[in-house]
Amino acid sequence: MFEVLGRTEGKVTAFRMLKPDDWHQHMRDGDMLKLVGPMVSKRFYSAIIMPNLTPPITTAQQAFEYRQRILDATEPGFIPLMTLYLTDGLDPEEVRKSHNAVWAIKYYPRGLTTNSDSGVKNPADLWTPGTKPYDCLQVLAEQRGVLLLHAADGFDRAGAELDPYDQEKHFVMHTLPEIIKAHPRLKISVEHLSTKWGADFIVTHGGEYLGCSLTAHHLLLDRRDVFRGGFHPHRSWMPVIQPPEHKEALRHLATADKPFVWLGSDSAPHPRVKKEAACCASGVLMAHAGIELYAEAFEDMKALDNRFERFASLNGRKFFGFINDHMQTIELVREEWKPQPLFYAESGENLDVSELVPFRLGENIRWKLAA
Ligand SMILES: [Zn+2]
Numbered sequence: 182m183f184e185v186l187g188r189t190e191g192k193v194t195a196f197r198m199l200k201p202d203d204w205h206q207h208m209r210d211g212d213m214l215k216l217v218g219p220m221v222s223k224r225f226y227s228a229i230i231m232p233n234l235t236p237p238i239t240t241a242q243q244a245f246e247y248r249q250r251i252l253d254a255t256e257p258g259f260i261p262l263m264t265l266y267l268t269d270g271l272d273p274e275e276v277r278k279s280h281n282a283v284w285a286i287k288y289y290p291r292g293l294t295t296n297s298d299s300g301v302k303n304p305a306d307l308w309t310p311g312t313k314p315y316d317c318l319q320v321l322a323e324q325r326g327v328l329l330l331h332a333a334d335g336f337d338r339a340g341a342e343l344d345p346y347d348q349e350k351h352f353v354m355h356t357l358p359e360i361i362k363a364h365p366r367l368k369i370s371v372e373h374l375s376t377k378w379g380a381d382f383i384v385t386h387g388g389e390y391l392g393c394s395l396t397a398h399h400l401l402l403d404r405r406d407v408f409r410g411g412f413h414p415h416r417s418w419m420p421v422i423q424p425p426e427h428k429e430a431l432r433h434l435a436t437a438d439k440p441f442v443w444l445g446s447d448s449a450p451h452p453r454v455k456k457e458a459a460c461c462a463s464g465v466l467m468a469h470a471g472i473e474l475y476a477e478a479f480e481d482m483k484a485l486d487n488r489f490e491r492f493a494s495l496n497g498r499k500f501f502g503f504i505n506d507h508m509q510t511i512e513l514v515r516e517e518w519k520p521q522p523l524f525y526a527e528s529g530e531n532l533d534v535s536e537l538v539p540f541r542l543g544e545n546i547r548w549k550l551a552a
Contacts (some may be wrong), residue, residue, distance in 0.1 A: 186290075186512065191517070193485050195551070197427040201472055203228040204371055204501070205329075205445030207295075207464065208251055208261075210234055211351040216525035216537070217450060218254030220468040224550060226494075226509055227260035229329070229445070230280040232287055233296040237266035241279035248282075262503070264329065268299045269306070273316040276324075283328040284501060285370070286317065293333050293348065294419040294463055295449065304334060304356050308363035315363070322367035327501055332357065332371045332379065333420060345421050350378040357382065366390065368500065369434035373447045375399050375420035377430035384434065387441035392500050394445025395435055395492075397467060397474035398484075400541065403428040403545045414456045415538050416446070421464040435492060436484040443497030446471050469520055469539040476513050476548040512551035519543060 186196035206221060206228040230251060230542055232238035238247055239442050244263040251261040262284040265271065276286065288307070289300035305334055306312040321328060333348035343351055353376070360369065371379060371393040385392045398418060405423040406415045416422065434442055448471060449464025456462055467474060473492065479489045498505060520542050526535035 182494075187514070190403045195512065195514045196485070196510045197387070197510050198490045199494040200224075200226040200496055200507070200511050201444060201490075202226055203446050203471060204443055205229055205231065205396070205447045206468070207233070207447070207448060207449040208254075210247070210250065211244050212391055212526040212535070213450060214254045215522060215538075217448070217466070218251060219328075221448075221471060222255035222259035223269040224472045224511065225259070226260055226505075226507060227503065229262045229285060230264060231449075232264045232266040233289065237268065237296065238264070239266050239268060239391045240275055242467050244279065244282050258509075262501070263331075266302055267314055267317060269301055269313060271313060273313065273318050273320045276317045276320040276326075276340055278325075280324050283326070284503075285329050286321055287329040287372075290335055290348075290352075291335050292334050294331060295451075297331070297421065304352075304380050305359075307356075308359040317427050318360075318364050318367055319413050322364050325368065325502060327368045327370055328360075329372050330357070330360075331419075332374070345419075346423065349374075349376045349420050351380050353382045361386070361391065366530060370394060370445075370471070370500070370529075372445060373399065373418075373420060374431065374434070375427065377427045379419070380427075380434045382445040383441065384437070384439070387439060392441030392443065392496075394443055394447075394497070395431055395470070396445060396447045397426065397478055398422070398447075398465070399431055400435060400478040401474065411443060412506075413541065414461040415465055415542065417461055417463060418449070418465065432455045432478075432482050432534060436476070436482045436488060438488045438491065440496050441489070441500065442492060443526055444475060444493045444494040445497075445502065446475075447457070450537050452534055454534055455457075456538060466523070466539045468535050469523070470541070470546050472548060473546055473548040474540070475511065477546065480547070493518075514551050515547060516549040516551050517545045517547055519545060
């Protein structure tokens with residue numbers, strides 16, 4: 182389906198592809214949702230919707246109502262794929278009841294990212310029979326749902342606090358193998374993979390039951406970009422942006438054409454005041470260029486071809502069991518543009534409270550969605 186529409190001096194300047202899916206999307210709620218929703222539905226056929234609202238989405242009813250608010254805020258035809266938030270108290274019966282309403286359950290390590298205070302306190306509960314999180318994963322596996330992992334540990338087994346740059350490494354080496362051993366028939370997606378250790382693990386063990394999503398920002402940036410000339414709050418995420426060798430490992434994984442690797446933007450907007458604050462919130466809006474930034478990364482990686490379409494539009498769908506033969510397409514052209522500041526609440530008295538700083542504000546983005 183991937184079709185080159187224009188080429189200049191051997192370089193692709195325009196192409197058409199199957200409309201992609203975003204397997205990791207924070208659409209938020211309220212006025213912010215109304216701003217972000219159309220950006221997502223313009224570019225993506227469907228998206229996995231993260232459940233870390235306040236309060237978190239932990240029941241089928243909440244997921245159903247949130248889904249309706251998303252449908253009201255997006256273009257007709259867009260399909261939000263709902264998820265539940267795994268808490269210590271999530272009832273396995275609720276998971277059973279949610280079978281037709283949700284596609285996945287999201288694990289957050291408590292306290293390590295936005296709205297993760299309700300996350301599972303003790304990761305060992307994920308593989309310890311008799312705990313509620315364990316029972317929830319058993320039900321999820323029976324239903325062929327997917328466990329979405331924020332793959333980070335806050336502490337080592339001796340209880341010492343881990344360095345943020347080592348959190349994913351520790352999880353991949355110590356926590357993930359335990360989960361897989363305890364739930365061999367559970368489909369697991371490691372979200373926003375960010376390290377070479379993670380990439381190595383996925384290459385070795387990826388397949389029908391294990392895969393990962395990659396963000397555009399982890400493919401485009403490395404740690405030097407976050408600190409060059411000072412700290413850049415609008416290039417700050419969890420998991421943290423790692424040194425260059427990790428970006429290279431992720432780029433290698435993205436272009437290796439593995440069926441267990443797919444697009445998950447982790448677009449996660451916060452108001453400007455929460456980013457430019459004493460304690461900078463993690464996450465940045467990517468939805469304004471949710472596919473364009475990936476096109477840029479794949480162009481840099483010399484992989485703007487069928488591999489890009491499989492990564493963005495086909496691999497995730499197959500893994501999640503989202504059987505859908507739609508033939509909708511999008512077109513991208515190689516044309517530079519600059520993102521502008523965005524405002525999501527006209528009634529806000531303090532402008533900063535309702536302002537979003539999109540990724541690359543004031544800088545160029547190389548690809549543009551054709552109207
Ligand atoms: Zn996220």
